Amino acid sequence: MNGRPLSAVERWYWWCDQVSPLNVVSRVSVRGELPPRLVRAALDALQRRHPLLGLRIETDADGNDPVWVPTTRRIPLRYVTGGDWVREVDETELAEAVPWRLGPLIRATLLDRDGEHDLLLTLPHCVADGTTALSLARECLELAAKIERGDPLPLPSRLPPSPEDVMPARNLGSAGEQRRADQQRRDADEIARLRPSRFEPSAAVPMASRRTRFLHRELDGAQLGAVAEACRREGTTVHGLLAAALARAAGESGHVAIGSPVDFRAELVPPVAADEAGTYVATIPTFVDCDVPLWDAARAASADLARRKERGEHFDLVGFVAGSGLKSMADAEPIMRFMEESGPINLCLSNLGRFDVPDVVGRWRVRGSQFVAGLSVNGYVVATVNTSHGRLFWNCAYIEDAVPEARAAALADRCLDAVRAACGGESC
Numbered sequence: 001m002n003g004r005p006l007s008a009v010e011r012w013y014w015w016c017d018q019v020s021p022l023n024v025v026s027r028v029s030v031r032g033e034l035p036p037r038l039v040r041a042a043l044d045a046l047q048r049r050h051p052l053l054g055l056r057i058e059t060d061a062d063g064n065d066p067v068w069v070p071t072t073r074r075i076p077l078r079y080v081t082g083g084d085w086v087r088e089v090d091e092t093e094l095a096e097a098v099p100w101r102l103g104p105l106i107r108a109t110l111l112d113r114d115g116e117h118d119l120l121l122t123l124p125h126c127v128a129d130g131t132t133a134l135s136l137a138r139e140c141l142e143l144a145a146k147i148e149r150g151d152p153l154p155l156p157s158r159l160p161p162s163p164e165d166v167m168p169a170r171n172l173g174s175a176g177e178q179r180r181a182d183q184q185r186r187d188a189d190e191i192a193r194l195r196p197s198r199f200e201p202s203a204a205v206p207m208a209s210r211r212t213r214f215l216h217r218e219l220d221g222a223q224l225g226a227v228a229e230a231c232r233r234e235g236t237t238v239h240g241l242l243a244a245a246l247a248r249a250a251g252e253s254g255h256v257a258i259g260s261p262v263d264f265r266a267e268l269v270p271p272v273a274a275d276e277a278g279t280y281v282a283t284i285p286t287f288v289d290c291d292v293p294l295w296d297a298a299r300a301a302s303a304d305l306a307r308r309k310e311r312g313e314h315f316d317l318v319g320f321v322a323g324s325g326l327k328s329m330a331d332a333e334p335i336m337r338f339m340e341e342s343g344p345i346n347l348c349l350s351n352l353g354r355f356d357v358p359d360v361v362g363r364w365r366v367r368g369s370q371f372v373a374g375l376s377v378n379g380y381v382v383a384t385v386n387t388s389h390g391r392l393f394w395n396c397a398y399i400e401d402a403v404p405e406a407r408a409a410a411l412a413d414r415c416l417d418a419v420r421a422a423c424g425g426e427s428c
Helices: 008-019 036-049 085-093 130-149 173-194 221-234 238-250 294-310 313-323 329-341 405-422
Strands: 023-031 055-058 067-070 077-081 107-113 116-124 212-219 255-263 281-289 347-354 364-373 381-388 391-399
Touching (some): 085 116, 085 212, 173 313, 221 238, 221 294, 221 391, 238 281, 238 294, 238 347, 238 381, 238 405, 255 294, 281 294, 294 313, 364 381, 381 405
Parallel strands (some): 077 107
Antiparallel strands (some): 212 391, 381 391
16 A cells, blocks of 8 residues: 555544544534535635545555545535534534545535525544644635635645654653653652542443534623633633633542643644644643632642643653554554543543634624534543634533433533633623
8 A cells, every 4th residue: 555654643543433433523604695616616625725635544454554545535515404503513423434435534514594604524533633623614714715706725735744753852762751651650649649530421331332412502702701801810721710610510529630632733843833734632631629719720720731731741642652552453442441441531621722713704704613522432521612703612522321411511511600600600
């Protein structure tokens, strides 16, 4: 087979996706006439712009040694009259895997509701994280505007590099191995000392039977402004407050482990731009103390995450995956079982922070830009968060049956209720 082999990180997410769909979905709401033929042209331009979107995955006869190879298929576009974007994401986009053997590893859905549209882009995690999914949705609308005006289209970008090939020097070779060993010892000592609780499922669900569902919540502009002002006043970050509130919603007392995916594009050598397709996140644990006041827990969580990022712990995880020598699904399954049974992180908060999407693109008004992430075998609950158009979007994904819908709704509502209360009440 000819083609660039999947990186270790890409392979891991590809294996997870084969056990249970592991998709990332972006949604943008567009007001104004948006004909499907124009979206079709914009998707074709998007595919030409990003080489990764013109590939499929090919393996040997045993399903191993995956490599990227070209595909001749266009990005599939499904047109739906009426419909609700939350239901489409919940029932279809998170449930159905993108066919990696055929490619391309992206599909699009356009919902039309009498002059209002929702554009959904769905990609497997092996080619996209939340930043990629939202960047591609924004770029698709920008390309549609260029095509409509007759403007020149941007030139193709490069095929993105493998994360492990462009990590900082301190994380490579024997020095990187020593850093990872030191970090594993620190984590083991901290877990033994704090004995953080894991998020326990309501029922056991076999990994191959897992199905991601999600609930949508958001904070309006006034509430978001109050949250930002309160966090400045209290000397913490919005992420720290959300992590502390999520931990309290999940656990009654003691320490609760929260995983925080970290975008490391800017730290690579050379850096990878935010608008380049690919998956460039790794999860860092934070052990939140639920026995102290909320703002104290928020400050501690924020400071702990900052220290871990400064130490480069996110690269330690990438280095571990790259150095583990996993070659097949059979190699990966013991790691998946360990994560399921003993891994400290099965409750995550994936917060992109502020993600800029213009309120006007071409002749369209744009709002509601947000993302949702599937789970597969990587935990039981993940809250995906971003701030766009002056609102904070909070989407809570969870594993069906392992987490009943009522429990997931209570978790999301308790978390956001605690945030609102800490920042001045229901209306903030």
